[in-house]
Amino acid sequence: MNFALLASVLCASGLPVWIGDLPALRHRDEAPGLPAPGPAIESNYDVLHYDLDFEILASQQLLEGTAGVTLTPAGAAITQVVLDFRSLVVSSVTAGGIPLSFDQQGDALTVYLSSPLPPGGELELLISYSGHPWNEGAGKFGGFWFHPYFSYQMGVGVYSEQPSMGRCMFPCRDHPSDKATFEFHVTVDDTVEVIANGDLDGVSYSGGKATWSWSIDQPMSTYLAAVSASEYVDLVDSTYDWIHYYVYPNEVGDALGSFPNVDLMMDRLVSLFGPYPWECKFSYVETPKGDMEHTSQVYHLQSLINGTTYADPILAHEMGHMWWGDCVTESDWQDVWLSEGFATYCEALWAETYGPEAYTTYMVEDIMIPYLQSGETFPLGDPEELWGYTTYEKGASVLHMLRYILGDEDFFASLTDYFDHHAFGLASTQDLRDHIELIWGQDIDWFIDEWVYGYGYPVYDIEYEIQPSGSDWDVTISVYQAQGLGTFFIMPLEFSIEGAGGDTLVTMWNDVQNDSEAFTVPFQPTTVRFDPFHHVLSTALLSSPPQPPEGGTGLLRVAPNPARGVATVTWPGLETSALDFRLFDLAGRVVLEGSLDPGTERSVSLGAIPPGTYVFEAAAEGGLRQVARITILM
Numbered sequence: 001m002n003f004a005l006l007a008s009v010l011c012a013s014g015l016p017v018w019i020g021d022l023p024a025l026r027h028r029d030e031a032p033g034l035p036a037p038g039p040a041i042e043s044n045y046d047v048l049h050y051d052l053d054f055e056i057l058a059s060q061q062l063l064e065g066t067a068g069v070t071l072t073p074a075g076a077a078i079t080q081v082v083l084d085f086r087s088l089v090v091s092s093v094t095a096g097g098i099p100l101s102f103d104q105q106g107d108a109l110t111v112y113l114s115s116p117l118p119p120g121g122e123l124e125l126l127i128s129y130s131g132h133p134w135n136e137g138a139g140k141f142g143g144f145w146f147h148p149y150f151s152y153q154m155g156v157g158v159y160s161e162q163p164s165m166g167r168c169m170f171p172c173r174d175h176p177s178d179k180a181t182f183e184f185h186v187t188v189d190d191t192v193e194v195i196a197n198g199d200l201d202g203v204s205y206s207g208g209k210a211t212w213s214w215s216i217d218q219p220m221s222t223y224l225a226a227v228s229a230s231e232y233v234d235l236v237d238s239t240y241d242w243i244h245y246y247v248y249p250n251e252v253g254d255a256l257g258s259f260p261n262v263d264l265m266m267d268r269l270v271s272l273f274g275p276y277p278w279e280c281k282f283s284y285v286e287t288p289k290g291d292m293e294h295t296s297q298v299y300h301l302q303s304l305i306n307g308t309t310y311a312d313p314i315l316a317h318e319m320g321h322m323w324w325g326d327c328v329t330e331s332d333w334q335d336v337w338l339s340e341g342f343a344t345y346c347e348a349l350w351a352e353t354y355g356p357e358a359y360t361t362y363m364v365e366d367i368m369i370p371y372l373q374s375g376e377t378f379p380l381g382d383p384e385e386l387w388g389y390t391t392y393e394k395g396a397s398v399l400h401m402l403r404y405i406l407g408d409e410d411f412f413a414s415l416t417d418y419f420d421h422h423a424f425g426l427a428s429t430q431d432l433r434d435h436i437e438l439i440w441g442q443d444i445d446w447f448i449d450e451w452v453y454g455y456g457y458p459v460y461d462i463e464y465e466i467q468p469s470g471s472d473w474d475v476t477i478s479v480y481q482a483q484g485l486g487t488f489f490i491m492p493l494e495f496s497i498e499g500a501g502g503d504t505l506v507t508m509w510n511d512v513q514n515d516s517e518a519f520t521v522p523f524q525p526t527t528v529r530f531d532p533f534h535h536v537l538s539t540a541l542l543s544s545p546p547q548p549p550e551g552g553t554g555l556l557r558v559a560p561n562p563a564r565g566v567a568t569v570t571w572p573g574l575e576t577s578a579l580d581f582r583l584f585d586l587a588g589r590v591v592l593e594g595s596l597d598p599g600t601e602r603s604v605s606l607g608a609i610p611p612g613t614y615v616f617e618a619a620a621e622g623g624l625r626q627v628a629r630i631t632i633l634m
Contacts, residue, residue, distance in 0.1 A: 001156060001291060001292045001293050001317075001318070001321070001340065001343075044073060044074050044075060044076070044078050045071045045072065045073050045074050045078055045081055045173070046071060046072055046073075046074050046173075046178060047069060047070070047071045047172065047173050047178055047180045048070045048071060048072060048122065048180055048181070049068075049069075049070040049180050049181045049182070049183075050067065050068065050069060050070075050170065050172065050180055050181075050182045050183070050222075050225070051067070051068035051070075051124075051182075051183045051185075052065070052067050052068075052169075052170050052182070052183065052184050052185065052186075053065050053066050053067075053068075053185040054066070054067075054170075054185075054186060054187070055186075055187040055188070055209075056151045056186060056187070056188050056194075056227075056229050058146055058151050058188070058189070058192075058229070061132055061133075061146045062130065062131065062132060063088060063129075063130065063131065063132075063133050063144070063169070064129075064130040064131075065128070065129070065130070065187075066126055066127065066128045066129075067125075067126075067127045067129070067170045067171050067172075068124050068125070068126055068127075069083065069124065069125045069127065069171060069172070070122060070123070070124045070125075070180075071122070071123060071124075071125070071173075072117075072120065072121060072122050072123075073117055073118070073119050073120075073121065075119065076119060077116040077117060077118045077119060078113065078116065078117050079112070079113050079116050079117075080110055080111060080112050080113060081110070081111045081113070081125065082108055082109070082110050082111075083108070083109045083110075083111065083127075083171040083172060083173060084107055084108070084109070084164075084166070084167035084171070084172055084173065084174035085104065085107065085108075085109040085129070085167050085170075085171040085172075086107050086134045086167040086168050087131060087132065087133060087134035087168065088129045088130065088131040088132075088133060088134075088168075089104070089129060089130060089131045090102060090104050090109060090127055090128065090129045090171070091128045091129065091130065092127075092128045093111050093125055093126065093127050093128075094125075094126045095113070095114070095123055095124065095125055095126070096124075098114055100112060100113065100114060100125070107167060109127070109171050111125055111127075127171050129171070133153075133168050133169060134168045135154070135168065136157050136158075136159045136160060137159075139585050139610075139612050140157075140158070140159045141154055141156070141157065141158045141159065141289060142154050142155070142156050142157025142158060142159070142160060142163070142165040142168070143157060143165050143168040144165075144168045144169050145288070145289065147288050149230055149231065149248075150228070150229070150230040150287065150288055151188075151227075151228070151229045151230070152226070152227065152228035152229065152230075152287050152288075152289075152299070153165070153168065153169045153225070153226045153227050153228070154226070154287075154289055154292055154299065155222075155223040155224055155225060155226050155292060155294055156223050156292060158386075158387045162174075163223065163333055163386065164176065164221075164222055164223040165223060166222030166223055166225055167222075169225070169227065170225075172222045173222070174222045174223070175221075175222070175332075176221040176222075176223060176329050176330060176331070176332070176333065176426075177221075177329075177331050177332065177426055178221070178222070179219035179220055179221050179329065179424065179425070179426075180219055180220070180222075181215075181216060181217055181218065181219055181220075182196075182197055182198065182215065182216050182220070182225055183213070183214070183215045184196040184197070184198075184212070184213065184214040184215070184227060185211055185212075185213050186211065186212050186214075186227055186229065187209050187210070187211045187212075188209070188210060188212070188229050189208065189209065189210070190205055190208055190209055190210040191231060192210070192229050192230060192231060193212070193229070193230065193231065193232045193234075193246075194210075194212035194214070194227060194228070194229045195214075195227070195228045195229075195232065195246050195283070195285050195297055196212070196214035196226065196227045196228075196297070197214060197216045197220065197224070197225055197226065197280075197294060197295050197296050197297060198214050198215045198216030198217070198280045198281075198295075198296060199214065199215065199216070199280045199281055200212070200213070200214055201213040201214060201215055216278075216280055216295065216296065217279065217280075218277075218278060218279060218280075218424055219424055220295045220326060220329075221326075221329050224293070224294050224295040224326055225294070225295075226292075226294035226297065226299070228246075228285050228287055228297075228299070230248065230286075231248065231249060232246040232247065232248065232285075232286075233246070233247055233248070233249050233252055234246055235247060235252065235255060235256075235259075237259075237262060237263055238263075239263035240263055240266065242280075242281050242282060243262060243263065243266065243281070243282050243283065244281055244282075244283040244284075245259050245262075245283065245284050245286075246283055246284070246285045246286060246297075247286045247305060248286055248302075251286060251302075251305050253307065254305050254306055254307040255286075255305050256307075257306075257307035257308060257309070258304070258305045258306060258307060258308060258309065258311065259284065259315070260309065261309055261312055261315075262284070262315060262319075264353065265312070265315060265316050265319055265350055266282070266319065268316075268349065268350060268353055269316075269319060269320060269323070269346065269349070269350075272349060272412060272415075273323045273415065273416070273419060274323075274416060274419065274420075276322060277322060277323060277327040277423060277424075278295065278296050278322060278326075278327070280296050281296055281297075282296055282297075282319075282322065283296065283297045283298070284297075284298045284300040284315065284318075285297050285298065285299055285300065286300055286302055286305055287299040287300065287301070287302065288301075288302055289301065290302070290304070291304075291314050291317070291318050292318075293318045293321030293322070293325060293326060293343070295322070295326045296322070298315075298318040298319070298321075300314075300315070300318070301314075303584060303615070303617075310626070312350065313347040313350065313351070313362075313366070314347075316346050316347050316349070316350035317343045317344060317346055317347050318343070319346065320342060320343040320345075320346025320347075320349075321339065321342075321343045323342075323419060324338065324339055324342035324343055324346075325338070325339030325340070325342070325343060327419070327423050327424055328418070328419055328422045328423060328425070328426075328427050329425070329426055329427070330426070330427065330428070331426040331427065331428050332428075333386055334381070334382045334383070335381070335427075335428050335429055336383075336386050336391050337380050337381075337383070337390075337391045337394075337395035337398075337429075337452075338395075338427060338428075338429065338432065340387075340391045340392045340395060341380070341391060341392060341394070341395015341396050341398060341399060342395070342396075342399065344367060344392045344393060344395060344396035345367075345395070345396040345399045345400065347362065347366070347367070347396075348362045348363050348366075348367060348396065348400065360533065360534055363396075363397070363400050363534065364534050364541055367393045367396050367397060367400075368393065368397050368400075368534070368537050368541055369541055369542065370389060370393050371389045371390070371393035371394050371397060371537070372457065372537070372539060372541060372542055373542075374388070374389035374390075374393070376388055376389050376390045376394075377455050377456035377457075377485060378390060378455065379452065379453050379454060379455060380394050380395060380398065380451065380452045380453070381429055381452045381453045382453075394457075394537070397537040398451050398452065398537075400535070400537075401447075401451065401491075401535060401536060401537065402436070402444075402447070404535040404536075405447065405492065406436070406439075406440050410439050410440045413439045414435050414436045414438075414439040414440065415435075417435045417438060417439055418431065418432055418435035418436075421435065429448065429452055433445070433448050446490050447490070450487055450488070450489050450490060451489070451537075454485075454486075454487030454489070455485040455486060455487045456483055456485040456487060457483065457489070457537050457538055457539070458481050458483055458489040458491070458536070458537075458538045458539075459481065459482045459483040459484075459538065459539045460479055460480070460481060460482070460493075460530065460538055460539070460540055461479070461480040461481070461482045462477065462478070462479055462480075462528075462530050463477075463478045464476060464477045464478070464495075464528040465478075466524075466525050468524075469520060471522070472520050472521065472522050473499075473520070473521050473522075473523065473524055473525055474518050474519070474520050475497050475506075475518065475519045475520075475521060475525055475528060476516060476517070476518045476519075477495055477506075477508060477516065477517055477518075477519070477528060478514070478515070478516040479493065479508065479510050479514075479515045479516070480513065480514055480515075481510075481513060488513065489510075490509075490510065490511045491510055491536055492507050492508070492509055492510070493507065493508045493509075493510045493530070493531065493536065494506070494507050494530075494531055494532065494533065494535060495507075495508065495519075495528050495529065495530055495531075495532075496528070496529040496532040497519065497521050497525045497528050498525065498526060498527050498528070498529065499521075499523045499524050499525040499526045499527075500523070500524065500526065501522070501523025501524060502521075502522070502523045504521055505532070506519045556569070556570075556571045556616075556618050556626035556628050557569070557570045557571070557628065558604075558616050558628045558630045561629075561630050561631060562630075562631040562632065562633045563606060563630060563631070563632055563633065564606075564632070564633045564634070565605070565606055566603055566604065566605055566606060567603070567604050567606060567616075567630060568601045568602065568603055568604075569581070569596060569601070569602045569603075569604055569616075569618065570600065570601055570602075571618060571620075571626070574620050574624070575598060575599060575600050576598050577598060577620045577621060578595060578596065578597060578598055578620075578621070579595065579596040579602070579618045579619065579620055580593075580594075580595050580596075580618070580619045580620075581593065581594060581595070581596060581604065581616065581617060581618045581619070582616075582617045583606075583609070583614050583615070583616055583617075583630075584614060584615040584616075584617065585612065585614055591609060591614070592604075592606070592607070592609060596618075606632055609632050610632075611632050611633050611634045612631070612632060613629065613630075613631050613632075614629070614630050614631075614632060615628075615629055615630075616628050616629075616630050
């Protein structure tokens with residue numbers, strides 16, 4: 001997600017913004033009012049199809065309707081079905097017109113079948129329910145939300161131990177490993193439009209109400225199912241008529257300035273990954289919270305539709321999810337980097353549209369350095385935090401390094417093979433490894449073991465010695481890894497040997513501690529530069545902090561992050577300009593605003609702002625504006 005949120009990203013223009021794909025969190029809190037967990041979902045059945053027919057009673061903040069759940073045994077015959085369902089209350093369950101007994105406790109709805117369902121058999125449960133749907137709480141993310149003019153389901157709970165939030169809207173087997181097709185029949189007031197996954201099948205009107213019918217015929221996970229209801233304007237992309245932008249009526253002008261590059265993004269990702277995989281529309285849907293990669297309909301944060309293309313990296317991130325996460329889905333949340341790391345890497349691939357230097361700059365400044373500065377050192381596989389810098393930025397860095405090791409041809413061929421074998425299904429890190437080894441023809445366990453399952457990143461202590469050797473010169477390079485976290489990183493390391501008579505690029509295969517290798521060059525060297533093309537995630541990247549381009553502006557920074565009480569704002573290139581600022585919570589509400597006098601470092605008092613994750617927006621004369629994510633502590 002670009003919760004989707006949740007990682008922080010930096011726009012190609014230099015704009016730092018948080019991704020709804022989820023905000024990058026330092027810790028996860030359980031939302032107040034979370035029901036006691038019910039029994040664990042049994043994996044003895046598969047859901048094939050959901051047929052959801054419900055009414056959104058926005059004025060009462062109620063949902064009321066029926067869910068048809070078609071399922072089949074996963075192995076032996078079954079006599080009961082345990083579904084996830086949160087907060088909403090079931091009034092009846094039937095199958096083939098026959099009432100069934102059921103029990104609802106905590107998050108578990110247990111349905112007792114009238115007779116065993118044999119292997120290969122199919123059964124549709126019709127479950128009637130109503131009530132006030134659950135969400136994670138004020139300032140948070142997942143669940144079903146009511147706002148004065150909007151009602152919508154956000155499919156991932158980033159503050160919840162179990163992230164899948166399909167259970168907040170309909171009874172389901174709420175785990176990414178259980179995929180199904182969907183129909184939606186959603187009734188609302190006839191002044192409201194409903195957007196759901198897939199394609200619109202039709203709208204019927206009666207008695208001041210409208211029922212919107214949508215369907216998607218390719219299977220997806222329950223956390224990707226979503227419905228949004230508001231007074232939308234449907235804007236159709238001028239290049240591809242299957243790309244839509246559903247925005248609020250007063251945002252049409254800004255939308256035209258915020259989405260002009262979407263067709264180019266689609267072209268870029270299609271050229272790398274193959275055709276858009278879904279046999280339905282693709283859309284960005286404006287919502288008060290975002291961003292989130294619901295299949296075929298990305299929820300896009302209202303404040304990012306502002307007439308600029310600053311949010312292009314977020315748009316590319318969420319679009320990337322249509323391949324990685326939505327179509328090829330992680331078998332379990334612990335492999336979420338296969339979704340979020342891939343989508344974050346799509347930001348850099350979009351930046352590469354502007355050339356290889358733009359790609360490298362984005363990788364270094366917007367992905368690798370933020371991860372190194374995050375303080376996170378836990379493994380990428382089975383991470384301590386699902387929505388932190390590790391799964392997003394480190395995951396993208398792993399793909400960047402794999403591309404360097406394999407070369408472009410084998411790297412993208414590996415992704416194509418991986419996608420082709422797991423499209424509309426599930427995948428694990430080991431699956432990715434197998435496809436890389438198949439295409440590359442070499443073992444890659446050494447890399448996966450250290451970068452996915454190892455801790456931290458390398459800290460290189462490098463020395464070199466230059467000596468004459470006849471008419472040539474010998475350069476001896478010594479490497480010691482000083483990270484001390486228990487993981488030794490085997491990597492091919494590049495060095496640029498430079499002098500007045502020329503320069504040359506050499507590679508050392510660093511596979512032992514206290515490694516040393518001599519290289520002979522035909523000119524007198526004066527210096528040796530490590531990793532000149534920034535292929536390796538290491539602390540060497542921190543030795544050259546990002547600088548603003550000549551005559552331009554650098555990145556807006558808010559520090560420390562997290563902050564307590566006071567934060568310092570820096571914006572290179574605009575030190576002599578006054579700034580206006582606003583602090584938004586994740587619901588888009590302004591919680592603090594003011595002005596800052598010119599200066600290199602400007603202080604902002606955070607006062608009594610409650611702890612949480614926020615978006616800091618700074619604006620300068622001439623329409624320049626950037627935002628940065630900040631976490632405020634008590």
